[in-house]
Amino acid sequence: MNDVHAVYGLMVEFASTDDLLDGCCTTRDAGFKKIDAFSPAPIHGLTEAIGYQGKGWIAKTVFIGGLLGALTGFGLQAWTSAVAYPLNIGGRPYVSWPAFIPITFEMTILVAVLAAVFGMLAWNKLPQPYHPVFNVQRFKLASSDRFFLVVESIDAKFDRDQTRTFLEGLDNAVGVYDVEY
Numbered sequence: 001m002n003d004v005h006a007v008y009g010l011m012v013e014f015a016s017t018d019d020l021l022d023g024c025c026t027t028r029d030a031g032f033k034k035i036d037a038f039s040p041a042p043i044h045g046l047t048e049a050i051g052y053q054g055k056g057w058i059a060k061t062v063f064i065g066g067l068l069g070a071l072t073g074f075g076l077q078a079w080t081s082a083v084a085y086p087l088n089i090g091g092r093p094y095v096s097w098p099a100f101i102p103i104t105f106e107m108t109i110l111v112a113v114l115a116a117v118f119g120m121l122a123w124n125k126l127p128q129p130y131h132p133v134f135n136v137q138r139f140k141l142a143s144s145d146r147f148f149l150v151v152e153s154i155d156a157k158f159d160r161d162q163t164r165t166f167l168e169g170l171d172n173a174v175g176v177y178d179v180e181y
Contacts, residue, residue, distance in 0.1 A: 006158065008132035008179040009034075009152040011139070012167040017043050019172040024049035026170060032163075034155035038148040049147075057123050058116065065115020066108045073107025074100055088098035113161060129174065136177045150179060 014020040020037060027035055035050050069097040072173075074097075081087070082094035088100070133139050133150060142148050151163055167176045 007181075008181050009150050009155075009158070009166055010160070010163050011136055011148050011179050012170060012179045013138055013141075013174040013177070014147040014149070014172060016172070017147060020149060021045060021049050023149050023173065024169045027151065027165045027167075030166060031157050032151050032155050034152035034158075036152070038142045038152045039140070040143050040145060040147075055110070058119060061119035061123070062072055062112050062116045065119070066112035068115075069111025070104050070108040072111065073104040077103055123170055131180050131181050135180050138175065138177060139177065146174075 012023060014023055015082065017039065020039060021043065022037065024037055024046065028049065031053065037046055037050050039046070077099075077100045078095045081096070088094075095118050133148070138146070139148060149167075151158060153160075157163075164176055167173060
């Protein structure tokens with residue numbers, strides 16, 4: 001593991017989607033885990049090719065947000081009607097939960113949606129106006145007609161020289177570039 005943190009990783013360029021998919025599968029099968037792919041348009045099967053497996057974090061984030069919203073909505077109404085400003089009208093109970101359902105429901109939806117939006121931004125590390133791949137001059141072609149695969153230096157199998165040799169040996173690789181911080 002020589003100079004692991006001297007570069008962000010190594011980038012290989014491809015001319016077509018099929019070449020990128022083949023390169024991703026070959027790289028993943030070689031044991032690399034920290035890889036990412038960039039293309040000008042969505043490619044069916046690319047997430048599977050790079051070995052991405054969804055972690056289910058968004059469902060947990062939304063559930064926790066909804067639960068907090070429901071507890072907040074119900075708790076605020078119960079506290080207000082029973083503690084802060086109790087009114088005994090016609091012998092009704094202070095905490096009349098059927099009357100609290102609409103606000104509790106609305107708070108559940110509101111906080112769940114906010115948790116989804118801000119959770120997505122946080123988990124995806126957005127906004128991210130700078131990324132080390134922008135330092136590679138050829139990467140500007142990723143928005144028009146080229147396809148790129150990056151192997152990050154934090155990968156356990158990453159060795160700069162061996163990884164470069166491996167990436168240069170991929171079928172139809174146009175070029176291999178250092179991605180510097």
